Amino acid sequence: MTPDSFPRPEEQQSETLHEEAVPVNSVDPADERAEVDPSLFEEESGEPPFARAVRTTPLHLETAAESRTNLWTAWNGYTVPQIFTDLGDEYRALRGAAALMDLSPLVKYRISGRDALAYLERLCAVPVGSLEVDRLRHVIFCEGSGMVLGDGLLFRLAADDYRLVTEETHLAWLIDSAEGFRVRVEDVSATLAVLALQGPLSAFLLAELGCDDIETLDPFAARWISIGGMPVYASRSGATGDLGYELWCDAEDAPHVWRTLLGKGATFGLRPAGFALRELARLEAGHPRAGVDYLSAFAAIDPADALPPAAIWPGFTIAPSKGLFNGGSALRAMHGTEPARRLVRLAVGGLEPARFASVSLNGEPAGLATTTGFSPALGANIALAVLANGAVGAAGLSVLAERREGLSVVETRLPAQVLLGPAFSHRRRLAVPAGLRP
Amino acid sequence: MSRSGNTFDAIVIGAGHNGLVAAARLTRAGRRVLVLEARDAAGGASATSEIVPGYAAPAIAHLVDAFPKRIERALKLARHGLRYAARDIPSVALDPDGGHVLLPRNRREFSRFAKRLPRDAEAYRDYADELHTQAALIAPLLGDMPPDLREPEALRKFFRRLIWRGEISGGSALQNLMRRLPESIGDRLDADFESPLLKGAIAFDATLGGAEGPYAPGTSFRAVWREALRTQGQGLRQIAGGPGALIQVLIEIVSAGGGELRLNAAVARVFIENGVAAGIELLDGTLLRAPLVLSAINPRVTLLELAGAQCVETHQALELSRAPRPGTTAKLNLALERAPLFTGLAAELHGARLLIAPSLQEVDEAAAACNEGRLTSAPVLELHMPSVADPALAPEGHHILSVIVHSAPHEVEGGWPMQREGFVQKVVRRIASFAPGIEEAMIAGEILTPPDIELKYGLAGGDWHQGDLRLDRLLAFRPAPGFGRYETPLAGLYLCGAGSHPGGGVTGLPGWIAAGAAIDKMEAGR
Numbered sequence: 001m002t003p004d005s006f007p008r009p010e011e012q013q014s015e016t017l018h019e020e021a022v023p024v025n026s027v028d029p030a031d032e033r034a035e036v037d038p039s040l041f042e043e044e045s046g047e048p049p050f051a052r053a054v055r056t057t058p059l060h061l062e063t064a065a066e067s068r069t070n071l072w073t074a075w076n077g078y079t080v081p082q083i084f085t086d087l088g089d090e091y092r093a094l095r096g097a098a099a100l101m102d103l104s105p106l107v108k109y110r111i112s113g114r115d116a117l118a119y120l121e122r123l124c125a126v127p128v129g130s131l132e133v134d135r136l137r138h139v140i141f142c143e144g145s146g147m148v149l150g151d152g153l154l155f156r157l158a159a160d161d162y163r164l165v166t167e168e169t170h171l172a173w174l175i176d177s178a179e180g181f182r183v184r185v186e187d188v189s190a191t192l193a194v195l196a197l198q199g200p201l202s203a204f205l206l207a208e209l210g211c212d213d214i215e216t217l218d219p220f221a222a223r224w225i226s227i228g229g230m231p232v233y234a235s236r237s238g239a240t241g242d243l244g245y246e247l248w249c250d251a252e253d254a255p256h257v258w259r260t261l262l263g264k265g266a267t268f269g270l271r272p273a274g275f276a277l278r279e280l281a282r283l284e285a286g287h288p289r290a291g292v293d294y295l296s297a298f299a300a301i302d303p304a305d306a307l308p309p310a311a312i313w314p315g316f317t318i319a320p321s322k323g324l325f326n327g328g329s330a331l332r333a334m335h336g337t338e339p340a341r342r343l344v345r346l347a348v349g350g351l352e353p354a355r356f357a358s359v360s361l362n363g364e365p366a367g368l369a370t371t372t373g374f375s376p377a378l379g380a381n382i383a384l385a386v387l388a389n390g391a392v393g394a395a396g397l398s399v400l401a402e403r404r405e406g407l408s409v410v411e412t413r414l415p416a417q418v419l420l421g422p423a424f425s426h427r428r429r430l431a432v433p434a435g436l437r438p
Numbered sequence: 439m440s441r442s443g444n445t446f447d448a449i450v451i452g453a454g455h456n457g458l459v460a461a462a463r464l465t466r467a468g469r470r471v472l473v474l475e476a477r478d479a480a481g482g483a484s485a486t487s488e489i490v491p492g493y494a495a496p497a498i499a500h501l502v503d504a505f506p507k508r509i510e511r512a513l514k515l516a517r518h519g520l521r522y523a524a525r526d527i528p529s530v531a532l533d534p535d536g537g538h539v540l541l542p543r544n545r546r547e548f549s550r551f552a553k554r555l556p557r558d559a560e561a562y563r564d565y566a567d568e569l570h571t572q573a574a575l576i577a578p579l580l581g582d583m584p585p586d587l588r589e590p591e592a593l594r595k596f597f598r599r600l601i602w603r604g605e606i607s608g609g610s611a612l613q614n615l616m617r618r619l620p621e622s623i624g625d626r627l628d629a630d631f632e633s634p635l636l637k638g639a640i641a642f643d644a645t646l647g648g649a650e651g652p653y654a655p656g657t658s659f660r661a662v663w664r665e666a667l668r669t670q671g672q673g674l675r676q677i678a679g680g681p682g683a684l685i686q687v688l689i690e691i692v693s694a695g696g697g698e699l700r701l702n703a704a705v706a707r708v709f710i711e712n713g714v715a716a717g718i719e720l721l722d723g724t725l726l727r728a729p730l731v732l733s734a735i736n737p738r739v740t741l742l743e744l745a746g747a748q749c750v751e752t753h754q755a756l757e758l759s760r761a762p763r764p765g766t767t768a769k770l771n772l773a774l775e776r777a778p779l780f781t782g783l784a785a786e787l788h789g790a791r792l793l794i795a796p797s798l799q800e801v802d803e804a805a806a807a808c809n810e811g812r813l814t815s816a817p818v819l820e821l822h823m824p825s826v827a828d829p830a831l832a833p834e835g836h837h838i839l840s841v842i843v844h845s846a847p848h849e850v851e852g853g854w855p856m857q858r859e860g861f862v863q864k865v866v867r868r869i870a871s872f873a874p875g876i877e878e879a880m881i882a883g884e885i886l887t888p889p890d891i892e893l894k895y896g897l898a899g900g901d902w903h904q905g906d907l908r909l910d911r912l913l914a915f916r917p918a919p920g921f922g923r924y925e926t927p928l929a930g931l932y933l934c935g936a937g938s939h940p941g942g943g944v945t946g947l948p949g950w951i952a953a954g955a956a957i958d959k960m961e962a963g964r
Binding site for chain 1: 713742743746747748749750751752753754755756759927928
């Protein structure tokens, strides 16, 4: 080809532009099968698709105004406060009065349609058919191999309308699983804000704000209430091991709800709390977090990192009423065999906060601590750790802890033991009616 | 069990030959069987249909090449009236210049073949020998249930046997087979043969029914697989009265055994009770109960639409619905008022299977056009004139020409309603270039494009084989990994159609093996 016959770049471009098919929005309103709002995937102009955006939650301006430390962290791609004032103060507010947290970065899916129940029944490894409207339950979902993909809270909002709240994104799997079901799966994370009001005074504060009969709301139940004139879907749930509520509202309403709660609650000891406290409270309550304490089966590059549900939640069994579900045949085939590794709660000796990761049994490596922290409730270092099955019941567990003294690092071996229950769990959490006075 | 009107021992969905073979085997085992057919006639892809009154043509499939003798004997088909109009039908590669090549079946034909194509004779003999050896190696896998992928011992046994057979048939048989697995038939023919005509004919046979062209990897093995399937049967045969006669015989056997066939009975869903298949519900709401349901229709439709996606796990549903390539084979049936005159074709070969695939390039171009949704101007065809051996199919002196059009796209540029006429003309013009004057002899015709086949005969996607015969979709992977043993995750529901091992073609094998598996399972459960 001679240089003359070579088309100039502009010409080439204009040609390809003409040839490009015009995207047709072919969404059929009669088709109830899973589909995603295409605008979710529309690229922002000028940004490469792999660019990572810094996102803020609907409460960002409010939390920024409250932050006294300017300590921020990233959670699911969102910027959230790590600590507002001081972790100790926030902890005392949570355990002594109440704490308010912004949990909006949680991933929220709306699952609706005629086959929503059948779809969820097959998706989840726990029975969901008995879930009533305005109730929620903890669900686990597995891959075909029986390994856990994730866990979350499942709300039944209406007969055929569910909300699944998870720590990590699962949209591809949810849509893949929708094949053959008349069900619609939507990611509603961006439009739904979540506030966690947790602590012994949380019911009292809601009552003070005019939510009558809030104490009659059962654990794992939800209802519509009004806070500062804003409609809020309040569920009695939370991962702190104490009485608490999670408040689900429109992204636009969330700042007003936040201000109303803090305005009213501050005199009673309500404090905003950051991500660090959420992690500490969850660790005390003993809840594993997806992506940190266990890996989704798809993310586990080493297959040994994938765990079956019983290795993470010791009480997990397949309900007799459960029919076919994802991972079911593999889990039933596994029945009776012990998982090679288990997630356990550890208490570690030593009276001051320590950093540690590897767990040994009589000097031999036995596992890894995945989340660690110093529990004021227990007065000890605690951790969630994945241990070899044989090490779980054994005596002689220890961790190699690091302690900084000035510029030097002191390594000490601290004894560890497996905790049978969570480090913190108050009977207030499940009391009915909920206590209005601590 | 009470024998009321709506309760049966087993229900078979789909009255094609596989469904009826399964039903016949179940009846033979003393089961009370109900066969349901959505259309107003039984037969599925192996029916006889009238183009116009008096002219009966094989609707879709026109010849039988792999119907096993053991099924024929076990079901006593001959005693119930199955007759063959022609046996051991030869295949002829038609040459535009009249130098047609008869693919040799015996020594005498081979010497004539060697005179016609002296430079390819040795290569063809080697090719046929190797094909035969390799087919013999894998043939035993075809007549039986594939091994259970979850049982290492079964797999070990499976491979041990395969290796053992390879050792017996000579040291290099297995190595050669391994080499053929990923090879394309086009590359292999280019390396070994010279005659374009011969290359075209072999490539046509290796790719027929699939969407891939002759240069696609894996097509070389397809030739081996087809040959192995052929060894299950008794050579290429033509059933007297058309394939529909086989269906009639099977229906007779089923009803003689106390079974029943219901036409116009479209199934709405599989009825599930306590987590097991307990019958089916018809579109009109009728509930029919049976502890055993066998489906001869498309596996994906069976599991995801009739049984419901809640009966399979996500990864299985994904496997079942992954890239279902639609059918790429069309059918043209012509009624002729006189015998067509193929230039240079001996009179005794008019009843042969005639291949119009003059070169490898044309087979390749037809496949490429098909993949792009275009119609090629030089379609590659398989012709058969059933009225030569079976004159009763048409009025005296008149003939039926049954044409299989390879590489016809399911979706065509401009849409089929626009392209239909042009497509027929292209095919007829192509035939006329070998048999001048055929246009004048045509008195009626019927064209079945892949969408027509889907609509009229209910084959999902218009796919004759319910899923391409590809290496990754054979044996225990047919129709999808985990479904290779006819069972489904829904207890009591079995697959028994061409979508299951060993696949498409008028073989009856999927139906036969599936019914056997279902009977064994039920007896073991008692």
